[in-house]
Amino acid sequence: MTRCLSKSLGAALLLACPLLATPLSAQAATLDIGIYGEPASLDAARVTGAVYDNDVLGDLFEGLVTLAPDGDYQPGVAKSWSVSDDGLTWTFTLRDDARWSDGESVTAEDFVLAFQRALDPAIASVYANLLYPIKNASAINRGDAEVASLGARAVNDHQLEVSLDQPTAYLPTLMAHIIAAPVPAHLVRQYGNDWTQLSHIATNGAFMPSRWVSHDHIEAVKNPQFHDAASVTLDGVNYYLVEDLNTGLSRFRSGDLDVMRDFDASRYQWLKENLSSSVHLHNQLSTYYYALNNRDGHPTSDVRVREALNLALRRDIITQKVLQGAANPTSSLVPAGTAHYDVQTMPGMEAPIDARLKKAKTLLKDAGYGPDHPLHLRLRFNSRDDHRRIAVAAAAMWKPLGIDIEMVNAEANVHYAEIARGDFDIARASWVADFDDASNFLGILASGNVKNYGGYHSTEFDHLLTQASAQPDQNKRQQLLEQAEHHALGDYAMAPIYADAARNLVNPDMTGWEDNAINRHLSRWISLDQ
Amino acid sequence: MLSYIAKRLAMAIPTLLIVITASFFLMRVAPGGPFDGERQLPPEIEANLMAAYHLDEPLPMQYLRYMGNLVQGDFGPSFKYKDFSVTDLIAQGFPVSLELGGLAIVLALLLGIPMGVMAALRRNSTVDYLLMGTALGGIAVPNFVIAPLMALFFGVILGWLPVGGWNGGALPNLVLPVVALAIQQIAYIARMMRASMIEVLGSHFIRTARAKGLNERQVIWRHALRPAMLPVLSYLGPAIAGIITGSVVIEQIFGLPGIGRYFVQGALNRDYTLVMGTVVFYGILIVLMNLIVDLLYSLFDPQIRYDD
Numbered sequence: 001m002t003r004c005l006s007k008s009l010g011a012a013l014l015l016a017c018p019l020l021a022t023p024l025s026a027q028a029a030t031l032d033i034g035i036y037g038e039p040a041s042l043d044a045a046r047v048t049g050a051v052y053d054n055d056v057l058g059d060l061f062e063g064l065v066t067l068a069p070d071g072d073y074q075p076g077v078a079k080s081w082s083v084s085d086d087g088l089t090w091t092f093t094l095r096d097d098a099r100w101s102d103g104e105s106v107t108a109e110d111f112v113l114a115f116q117r118a119l120d121p122a123i124a125s126v127y128a129n130l131l132y133p134i135k136n137a138s139a140i141n142r143g144d145a146e147v148a149s150l151g152a153r154a155v156n157d158h159q160l161e162v163s164l165d166q167p168t169a170y171l172p173t174l175m176a177h178i179i180a181a182p183v184p185a186h187l188v189r190q191y192g193n194d195w196t197q198l199s200h201i202a203t204n205g206a207f208m209p210s211r212w213v214s215h216d217h218i219e220a221v222k223n224p225q226f227h228d229a230a231s232v233t234l235d236g237v238n239y240y241l242v243e244d245l246n247t248g249l250s251r252f253r254s255g256d257l258d259v260m261r262d263f264d265a266s267r268y269q270w271l272k273e274n275l276s277s278s279v280h281l282h283n284q285l286s287t288y289y290y291a292l293n294n295r296d297g298h299p300t301s302d303v304r305v306r307e308a309l310n311l312a313l314r315r316d317i318i319t320q321k322v323l324q325g326a327a328n329p330t331s332s333l334v335p336a337g338t339a340h341y342d343v344q345t346m347p348g349m350e351a352p353i354d355a356r357l358k359k360a361k362t363l364l365k366d367a368g369y370g371p372d373h374p375l376h377l378r379l380r381f382n383s384r385d386d387h388r389r390i391a392v393a394a395a396a397m398w399k400p401l402g403i404d405i406e407m408v409n410a411e412a413n414v415h416y417a418e419i420a421r422g423d424f425d426i427a428r429a430s431w432v433a434d435f436d437d438a439s440n441f442l443g444i445l446a447s448g449n450v451k452n453y454g455g456y457h458s459t460e461f462d463h464l465l466t467q468a469s470a471q472p473d474q475n476k477r478q479q480l481l482e483q484a485e486h487h488a489l490g491d492y493a494m495a496p497i498y499a500d501a502a503r504n505l506v507n508p509d510m511t512g513w514e515d516n517a518i519n520r521h522l523s524r525w526i527s528l529d530q
Numbered sequence: 531m532l533s534y535i536a537k538r539l540a541m542a543i544p545t546l547l548i549v550i551t552a553s554f555f556l557m558r559v560a561p562g563g564p565f566d567g568e569r570q571l572p573p574e575i576e577a578n579l580m581a582a583y584h585l586d587e588p589l590p591m592q593y594l595r596y597m598g599n600l601v602q603g604d605f606g607p608s609f610k611y612k613d614f615s616v617t618d619l620i621a622q623g624f625p626v627s628l629e630l631g632g633l634a635i636v637l638a639l640l641l642g643i644p645m646g647v648m649a650a651l652r653r654n655s656t657v658d659y660l661l662m663g664t665a666l667g668g669i670a671v672p673n674f675v676i677a678p679l680m681a682l683f684f685g686v687i688l689g690w691l692p693v694g695g696w697n698g699g700a701l702p703n704l705v706l707p708v709v710a711l712a713i714q715q716i717a718y719i720a721r722m723m724r725a726s727m728i729e730v731l732g733s734h735f736i737r738t739a740r741a742k743g744l745n746e747r748q749v750i751w752r753h754a755l756r757p758a759m760l761p762v763l764s765y766l767g768p769a770i771a772g773i774i775t776g777s778v779v780i781e782q783i784f785g786l787p788g789i790g791r792y793f794v795q796g797a798l799n800r801d802y803t804l805v806m807g808t809v810v811f812y813g814i815l816i817v818l819m820n821l822i823v824d825l826l827y828s829l830f831d832p833q834i835r836y837d838d
Binding site: 049122126128129143213240242246247251253412416420450 | 575614788
């Protein structure tokens, strides 16, 4: 028995023996990125547009427009473009040396087919609506028009003409989104939707996929056919799925990862003290807010109640104490850093907190609430620790006004299904920009928009947005959009809380990484010091 | 024996049918749908998605379509992982979970059984208290606590072992998750083995064996060990099915591509086909493992026979 036991223990010790450990250093010039979700597909028409989708597909495909390290838009497959005087027709001229990884040329037809596929109801792309500015796009996606009627035409192999329903000054920024990436028409014709299988796929970005083990990692190697391959120093990129942020931090600390695309905000102070050269926190185009239900029958349909709730929220306390300084307080919907836009602020927020609380109490009293008629509100949030802590803090801030908050939390799918039905007074939500334009944020308050959870309705606001969307002049458009937000903030349509920050852990020996507002980083710009 | 196996397999069919039907309808009545999320979809896009996955059809029709495909071995496409079918995902993830779980069970048996036997033989001694105290600790400390601590100590601080990742199943990548997964099993098996061994050692046939003059080693190895293993064997059936179909906690903490995560992620994403695929797969495995365990009984206990 003793011998048997000692054998078993020996086997266990052998298993745990440190001698088995092998060096964890990555292969030469291979970038190891920890991503917290896995792309649904390598077909841009079938992904959700999350950060990890952009990370992987952004490296594999290049659109007409692409991103510089600092997040600026720059020519990609298109070397130049022009727009007609009425702003309705854009002509993109493609570079001659753009090639797919199988050696075929990237042509205008590849883009036409990509746009048509993204809008084809049979593909059911969740991001199809980003292409709605293109003529007939919306009708095609609804199944009311033929795919061939789309306003995108290959004039010749190197000229693409895009016709719009109305002027869209930010079209080039849309063309940098992965939904606008080209597809290899020759492979789509041959393999149909299976063109993304690794044995078939060709990509036109700096890298091409070589292996995909679902729920583990995706490997990509340098694409020698990429037009700027000479300046790409990496031999490959590995994208590791790391869903647990603590595991991500451990793997980064052990040298297993060069980049971890997120970290737990509550660890920010510890990271600043212990990994100061690796921790990157940067404003991104994202707003965390509480939707306030503007629909009749809810106490929050009264603008005085909405104003009081906003006045009593101490956003600085939430960002500093609850979020450890890992985000910036805001009372605006469109975050700072948005292109062609000046930040608007909610009226009354500049006053000291005592004055704000006093005014809030008066407003609630005027609205008919007080000790005899306390205000009872239902606050919904999706189950996550930071959302819960913020909800608890907000409820504590509203308590001195005599507001009794009932907190209801549910998993994300249930939460969003419930708030889309309007079953709440206050509901947590957030918005991360798909592209760098204020209309992307303001659209969520437009009447009838499915993301307008609070059911805010203002004819004036809608009119300003419509005017802005038809305005080809950039400056006039900016003024109209700013007026629209100013109007909505004056209506206290919602309660913005903070502008979220992009959180990354980055190997300090790496060059070419620049923090940017849309938190997109193409690996083609990155070099690893050997 | 063969007719017993055939009978058991035939009995499994209605069981699986009930499990599949109940799971199918329970998933559909759960609040929230597969396309609800932070980015609410415009109605026309949601309609396109519903049509693409036949979710716009009446529920009985969806059920019949699913069962029809299932009979042909088609679990359907995953709603979330669009480049993979559910069959692909299970085929890719199961070998990982099987290797991980299989090693963990082997480790648990190699350590748990000797620990239990030793504690039983030295009942109420320091060795017994030490072993059972350790086992109790193994049960009490959940693996979501022990696994990150092990990763921190052996991976980050000492740098001996990888903190996570599968790396094609390389041995260094296996050590921490296998040990973390095995700890609780070691503890359960050790405690079960101790109790059962004590009971067997007090039985008449052991007294008879000793009276015949057999030495203690022969008594334990030849006569006591096999019957004492029966409770462990009963436990092993569902335990093996559970452990080789993956551990969501261990897989998530160590970033391993097993199928354990599909249970939780499929449910959270309302990825109906993925949830159904894992339920069916798990159901079949449970049925098979229980059958194997029942058959193994006859090897360990001469009183049990499955004669025709």
